[in-house]
Amino acid sequence: MRGAQRGSVPDMEALFDEHWPRAHRAAYLVIQDAALAEDIAQESFLAAIRSLDRFDRRRPFGPWLHRIVVNRAIDAARARSLRRETELTEHATGAEEHEPPDRELLAALARVPPDQRAVIVLRHLLGYTPGEIARTLDLPRGTVNSRLRRGLDTMRGEL
């Protein structure tokens, strides 16, 4: 982190290599769209670079990046459901999409609202505690626990 702040490209590359896979996966599990997940993870890295000089290097990079990724993914998921689609018609179906083999879990996760999905991803993929998730999403801890519980209940019902 220190090297990247000084402008070292190899250090930035190391940060990218270490954090990209989980950031990308987290975005995909929340937004459930490969192209958007890539965009979100990429834009999050670019946002992190823009703020690199202001980052407190005593803190770990991962949680900072995950906060950006997950919040952007939640925003994008909400916007997608709200966005009027009248202007966008006739998308090719499946032109560049791939069907993941583990459909059941992904399908169950898709049935969960984005807010709850994000909490599940933060807790069970990225390994944050409910207290850390509450700080990441700027939510009361009780809300995090209830979203987690309701989300997992929905998934169990689907599975």
Add this chain to the structure above:
Amino acid sequence: MKDALERIPVPDEEPARERAHKVVLTAFAGREPVRRPSQARRVALGVGVAALAVALAVASPPGMAVVDRVREVVAVERTAPALFSLPAPGRLLVASDAGVWVVDADGRKRLLAGYREASWSPFGRFLVATGANELAALEPDGGVRWTLSRPGVRHARWGGTEVDTRIAYLSRSELRVVAGDGTGDRAVGHALAVAPAWRPGAGHVLTYVDRSNRVVTRDLVTGRVLWRVGGRGGVAALEWSGDGRRLNVRRGRRIDVLTRDGRAWTGLRAPDLAVVGSAIRPGSHAWAAALNERGRSEVLVVGEPGGRIFAGRGSVTDLAWSPDGRWLLIARPDADQWVLVRSDGGSIRSVSRIAQQFHSRSFPRLEGWCC
């Protein structure tokens, strides 16, 4: 649960990582170190900071922001009476009443007379120029590689890889494609009078506007339409980002940024302003937009580093990024001036008497700044 989530395959995972790796490291390499602004730069930077909130709001994925007014004027630091040199490597293409001009980085200009429009080949080794009824592939020094006679030729664009290129162009309302060596000329369909855009990367994927005003992306190898989208307002320009991940669609009062598969990603809506120019910064997804309103104008950059980098009296039209993405060239026809702005807002200069320098009664048009 953790293992199960880890096992879910993410589609396109490795290509996505490679693409992001390139974009992120390019953006990182182009990042300016933090420094204290000098007194001379404080006005410009202050305006940039004021505009940043607007630009970041525009860039946020959930939707579009609205730009509704022009504010401060950014002062030009110095004006040159002639184009003595370009501030970055590369060559400019300029179209004037006299023909097409190639401008070298050291300020040397070469006139390719008899042509009305031109654009660079993908790696800047050649250019394709159009006359009234002629398409021509040229060397930058004016040497003619080949020509093709077709009626009403315009909007030629050259795309492809280093070993296999295609040129798309309009002949009247017919969209046609010819190989980079001038062979295999054929019709693809009919299109509105908007320059088509090649999607960078493997294959030959072309985006154009069909006669129903829909943006169509077609794989020319298979002939298959990958996607098409409609939208309000006529399309003025199409531009793919260098990595082929974003398509900017400029309309009269908005810019829609679409993803590779045609979905809306973000954009800019300016109901009270005319959106007259746009350009994607090389090596990134940041883009600049030129906006006019009742005798005033501004240029916003959306993305990293973002903000309003120019505002002033009179109109602005064309925009062109330097190949290294560090400078943006802004055309100001009312002032007969080009303005060159460093992308971080740290320097701004201008060149006057542009029409005279290019032997033109009308203000010359920027056709590209390449490699």
